[in-house]
Amino acid sequence: MLPKGWSIVQLKDVLTRVAKPVVVDATAEYREIGIRSHGKGVFHKPPITASALGDKRVFHVVPNALVLNIVFAWEQAVAVTSEQEVGMIASHRFPMYVPKEKRCDVEYLRQFFCTPRGKELLELASPGGAGRNKTLGQSEFEKLRISMPSFLEQKRIRDVLCTWDRAINATEKLLANSRLQRSAVVEMCVSGKKSYHGGPDQWTESTIGEVATVLVSNVDKKSQSDERQVLLCNYTDVYYNDRITANMKFMEATATDAQIEKFTLHKGDVVITKDSESVDDIGVAAYVHDEVDGLVCGYHLAVIRPNLSEVNPVFLQAVFGLASSRAYLASNSNGVTRFGLPIGAIKEMPIRIPSIDEQNRIAAMLSFCTDEISCLVQDLAALKLQKKELLSKLFSGKRRVNVLYADKEAQA
Structure with a gap:
């Protein structure tokens, strides 16, 4: 049942396809646009010459x-163009649609196509197999x-969701800046370039093996009936976190008594990724920030x-982040x-x-620095969850908005 005041429309009734071919000037340079997946917007490609474009059909960005x-x-590679893209071009693989007067708001549609229902419809309009065969x-x-x-x-609805987008973007920028600041602290202080007490000449040269015990785990994710239940600290738990804490959700698995005795983690341990598909x-x-039983x-x-x-x-954990x-690890x-x-x-591995x-x-x-990053990560997760819930409610009509604000804006 449709919410009051809503109607079912075909997109062709509210959108008009626009395609303004570019007459390529052999002496000019052009900037193409691209579209990120998952509704993450437009990006600008590096300048390209007319000869590099070749016979590719290109169109003015509207x-x-x-x-x-x-x-x-x-x-969900869908976006809305802005004034920043005026003068740029797009290939025939980037069709553009402008709204018919007072029939639809394109930012509303972009947000809609970021919902599960919007993704489902885009998949329906993209027949074929996986990847590049699924063409819209x-x-x-x-x-x-x-x-x-x-x-x-x-x-x-657009205005409400854009408010959340601005908050998410601002938090992402703060998070990126905090991570850069922490990296700068690591390079300055952990390398000995800046010292609080005494100069770098008072630092001692050593190796990891001389100041720590190194253990390589062989505990896999499989559960065996003749083994004991344990919580498993996995690769991703380490890769995506600076700290291993008690409030993290760990996988349940099993291990032998010998493995438990040898590889149980204790507060103060440092865990590193030993194998990967990339040396980086x-x-x-x-x-390990907390003592976690089992x-x-x-x-x-x-x-x-x-x-x-x-x-x-x-300090030891930060040493592994030094350039x-x-x-050394890559080589x-x-x-x-x-x-x-x-x-x-x-x-x-050398350590000073x-x-x-x-x-x-x-x-x-x-x-x-890590506390600040952790708070921002939590804030960002909360904002994204709030927006996800809003998307579901606003685009289903389960939650309605006051249109008086939009009405006054339209009359202004």
């Missing part, structure tokens, strides 16, 4: 148009039928258990399509360490 990448429309049929797209509120309600992902480190280190990981009287675990450490990883770090290479007091000061600053 502002305030709904634009799709027909190859990845099924993956433009006639099929124009025939899609969707339920829509009045033009004024569309605008109000080797040696990504997290430290938590065992999983396969493709190595435990670095520092001598706590010599090395602060937060010099990343270069000592073995493999062609999948790379692994030998235990010997881990033990022999100041006094434990200096490490503690550096660790306190790093922990402050």
Whole structure:
């Protein structure tokens, strides 16, 4: 049953296809647009010469148009153009649609196609197999039928969702900046370029094997009836987190008594990724912040258990983020399509360490940075969840908006 004031329309009744061919000037340079998947907007490609364009059919980008990448429309490669794209071009794979007067708001439609129902319709209009064979049929797209509120309600829904988008974008920028700041602190302080007490000449040269115990886990994800139940710290738990904490959700698995005794994680341990498909992902480190009962280190990981009287675990974790450490780990990883770090290479990795007091000061600053990042990650997750819930309710009519605001805006 349709919400009051809503109607079912075909897209061809509310949108008009626009295609303004470009007469290519052989002496000019052009900028093409691209569309990111998952509703993440337009991006601008590097300048290209007319000769590089060749015989490709290109069209002028029209502002305030709904634009799709027909190859990845099924993956929600849909966006709205703006004044920033005026003067740019798009290939025939990026059809553009402008709204018929007061029939629809293109930003409302973009948001709609970011919902599960919108994705389902884009897939219906994109017959074929996976990937590049699933090409959007433009006639099929124009025939899609969707339920829509009045033009004024569309605008109000657009404004509400754009408010969440602005908050999400601002939080993402703050998060990116906080991560850059932490990286700068690591490079300045953990490398010894900046010292709180004493100069770099007072730092000592050592190796990981001299200041810590290194254990390479062989505990896989399979559960065996003759083994004991454990919680498993997996590759992704380490790769995506600076800290291993008690409030994380760990996979349930089993392990032998010997494995449990050897690979149970304890507060103060540092865990690194030992194997990966890319050398850049080797040696990504997290430290165990909390004591978690029954938590065992999983396969493709190595435990670095520092001598706590010599090395602060937060400092040690940061060492693996240094540019010099990343270069060492990459050069000592073995493999062609999948790379692994030998235990010997881990033990022999060079490390420069100041006094434990200096490490503690550096660790306190790093922990402050990590706390800030953790808060922003939580804020971002909450905003995205709120928007997801709003999308579901607003586009189904389960939650209505006050159209008086949009009405006054239209009359202004």
